[in-house]
Amino acid sequence: MDAPPRGDRVRPGGRFPASRPQGDVLGRSGGVRCGGGPGPVSSPAGGRHLPLGAQEAVPVRDRTGNSRRVGRPAGGRPAGEADHDRGHFRVRGQEDRGVLFPQDPEEGLQPDPLPGGIPGVLPPGDIRPREVAPRLGFPSRVGPVRGDPSRGAHGAVRAGIFGNEGVGKSTLFRALGGGEGTSPAAGRGAGVTTIKVPDDRLDRLAAVFRPKKVTPLAITFVEIDPGDATLLPPDTLDRIKGVDVLGLVLRGFSDDFHPPPPGGLDPVKEFRAIESELVVSDYLVAQKRIERMTKEARRDTEWTVLHKAVEALEKEIPLRQLPLAAEETRVLAGFRFVSQLPLLLVLNVSEDALSADAYPELGGAASSQGASLIRLSARIEEEISLLAPDEQLVFLAEMGIPRPAREQLLRGAFEAMDLICFMTVTGDEVRAWNVRRGTVAVHAAGKIHSDMEKGFIRAEVIPCEEFFRCGSMAQAKTEGKLRLEGKEYVVRDGDILHVRFNV
Numbered sequence: 001m002d003a004p005p006r007g008d009r010v011r012p013g014g015r016f017p018a019s020r021p022q023g024d025v026l027g028r029s030g031g032v033r034c035g036g037g038p039g040p041v042s043s044p045a046g047g048r049h050l051p052l053g054a055q056e057a058v059p060v061r062d063r064t065g066n067s068r069r070v071g072r073p074a075g076g077r078p079a080g081e082a083d084h085d086r087g088h089f090r091v092r093g094q095e096d097r098g099v100l101f102p103q104d105p106e107e108g109l110q111p112d113p114l115p116g117g118i119p120g121v122l123p124p125g126d127i128r129p130r131e132v133a134p135r136l137g138f139p140s141r142v143g144p145v146r147g148d149p150s151r152g153a154h155g156a157v158r159a160g161i162f163g164n165e166g167v168g169k170s171t172l173f174r175a176l177g178g179g180e181g182t183s184p185a186a187g188r189g190a191g192v193t194t195i196k197v198p199d200d201r202l203d204r205l206a207a208v209f210r211p212k213k214v215t216p217l218a219i220t221f222v223e224i225d226p227g228d229a230t231l232l233p234p235d236t237l238d239r240i241k242g243v244d245v246l247g248l249v250l251r252g253f254s255d256d257f258h259p260p261p262p263g264g265l266d267p268v269k270e271f272r273a274i275e276s277e278l279v280v281s282d283y284l285v286a287q288k289r290i291e292r293m294t295k296e297a298r299r300d301t302e303w304t305v306l307h308k309a310v311e312a313l314e315k316e317i318p319l320r321q322l323p324l325a326a327e328e329t330r331v332l333a334g335f336r337f338v339s340q341l342p343l344l345l346v347l348n349v350s351e352d353a354l355s356a357d358a359y360p361e362l363g364g365a366a367s368s369q370g371a372s373l374i375r376l377s378a379r380i381e382e383e384i385s386l387l388a389p390d391e392q393l394v395f396l397a398e399m400g401i402p403r404p405a406r407e408q409l410l411r412g413a414f415e416a417m418d419l420i421c422f423m424t425v426t427g428d429e430v431r432a433w434n435v436r437r438g439t440v441a442v443h444a445a446g447k448i449h450s451d452m453e454k455g456f457i458r459a460e461v462i463p464c465e466e467f468f469r470c471g472s473m474a475q476a477k478t479e480g481k482l483r484l485e486g487k488e489y490v491v492r493d494g495d496i497l498h499v500r501f502n503v
Contacts, residue, residue: 157217157434159344159413160240162224163249164270166258168348168378172249173223175381175405191223197410197421197432201464201494205423205430208472215431217421219413221247232277240278241336245344245413248274252349252358253377267347268365275318275369278339283313285335305331313339321370342416343371346409348378355400372416374408381405420493423464424448435491442487445499455503459485464494 161169170191177193197217206214224239232240240246250267254260286306293303305328312322318339324332332340345366349358354377366373384392384404396404403411419434422444435444441461446453462473462482470476491497 157219157245157413157417157419158243159219159221159245159247159409160224160243161221161247161249161346162226162240163274163346164226164251167249167251168253169223169249171378171382172346172348172376172405173221175378175385176221176409178385192220194218194220195406195410197414198407199421199432202423202430202432204468205425205464205496209425209427209430211426211428211430213429213431215429217432217434219410221409232281237281237338240338240341243341245342245417246338247344247346247409247413248371249346249348249378250362252347252353252375255350267359268362271345271362271365271369275339276316278341279313279316279318282319282335282337282339283310285337286310286313289335301327302331309337318343318369342418343369344409344412344416345371345373346412347373347375349375351377351380353377354380372412374412376401376405376408378405420491422491422493422495422497424497424499437493439491440487441485441489441491441497441499444491444497445501448499451503452499452501455501456487457500457502459489459500460498461485461489461491462496463492464496467496 161172163169173191173193176195177191195218197219199216202214202216222239222243224236224243226236248271250270251258252265252267254265286309290303290306290310293306305324308328309319309322309332312319319332319337320340320342343366345362347359347362354375358375363373380399380401381404384395384399384401385406387395392404396402414434418437420437420439421432421434424431424433433444433447435447439447441459442453442456445456445459460482461484462476466481467473467476470479470481473482476482
């Protein structure tokens with residue numbers, strides 16, 4: 001490919017170019033150079049492996065030609081410790097992941113009689129109130145699993161919020177945090193906020209079993225600073241590689257403080273420009289790795305899969321759209337390619353555009369790139385977040401907004417990652433877990449701890465709705481609703497699991 005002459009690629013009013021010829025995108029000699037991801041990192045010199053948690057100095061070169069070195073993690077997260085106590089299994093590590101059922105479900109606490117006539121069944125009117133009461137459903141989806149299955153697989157989902165300057169990222173973050181400022185720990189211009197996922201099924205289980213602890217799903221939203229002079233600089237790429245799903249905020253509004261850029265607002269062009277930068281980053285990483293493997297005369301599976309990825313990237317096809325077999329996905333997982341991330345587009349519009357289908361062409365562009373799309377007004381959402389919970393519901397109804405931004409982003413992130421939720425119950429904890437749709441029982445057990453996957457025997461399974469109808473585990477067992485399933489059982493959204501294992 002012949003690259004056209006290079007010129008100024010930073011347009012006024014936006015950090016990313018509106019468009020770029022394919023030759024320049026993939027043929028330029030300079031750019032960000034970074035590689036690797038979780039897992040042992042090989043040194044180019046002696047083939048040594050760095051220990052988990054170590055930092056490796058990686059040379060990178062910015063667009064001005066200056067070279068510097070940045071550190072990156074050389075490995076993944078350290079494993080937790082196992083603690084066996086009377087049939088319970090607890091993990092101690094970076095976070096406490098809780099316990100499963102006792103080995104015999106009948107040893108656990110039985111449901112207390114509750115109002116409603118049937119023991120253990122909680123009438124809808126007695127559900128503990130929440131700011132957002134509606135249950136988050138997970139729609140059925142067919143087709144292959146998208147993206148890297150290791151992303152978000154450990155229960156703690158990290159969602160990045162990224163976009164050009166002036167698109168409303170900080171306003172959206174204040175709306176997510178109820179008007180509060182975000183943590184400055186993530187770096188300049190960055191914020192972090194963690195939101196618990198509301199689920200009335202978990203509330204009803206907690207009311208029945210009365211555990212000491214209730215652990216819902218949670219998503220940590222991380223604001224990613226786009227940087228200044230460099231397009232996708234190394235520190236920005238590192239932050240993007242550290243999330244499980246990328247929320248891309250696009251500008252669909254203008255006001256006195258944010259006049260429209262030259263040529264007018266065009267969120268489709270803005271989206272394609274940023275997507276192009278993600279593709280460029282992955283192309284440089286993959287091509288550099290292929291060059292190294294070629295010098296070493298390696299022609300293994302990794303070499304073949306990387307060539308397949310490069311062929312797609314040369315056509316500016318993001319890797320999330322590249323059909324991959326399970327083994328091919330596993331090979332690419334260590335690179336943490338940014339164009340392989342599940343993508344959630346967030347169109348930030350003005351109040352007047354909320355009732356209209358603003359920029360309808362963006363929906364088609366999102367679908368063609370395998371991305372989800374939500375529309376909202378960050379300014380209105382921030383104002384709503386400052387109200388009391390009961391006033392929020394009234395204001396949302398008056399504005400014709402079906403769901404607040406918080407719920408839209410939670411739902412959108414789960415749908416983009418194709419996640420479902422299953423529950424575990426013990427005498428002291430009711431807990432929700434997330435796994436990819438299509439995950440089998442033995443792998444779902446492994447999300448809680450690897451020893452459960454290794455020693456998996458059977459899983460006792462009952463859907464939440466069946467349990468609520470029966471009123472207790474004992475009654476469900478009497479009616480034959482508590483099923484024994486093997487390793488290949490596909491876990492469904494809303495399943496309650498009791499894993500039998502032996503290690």
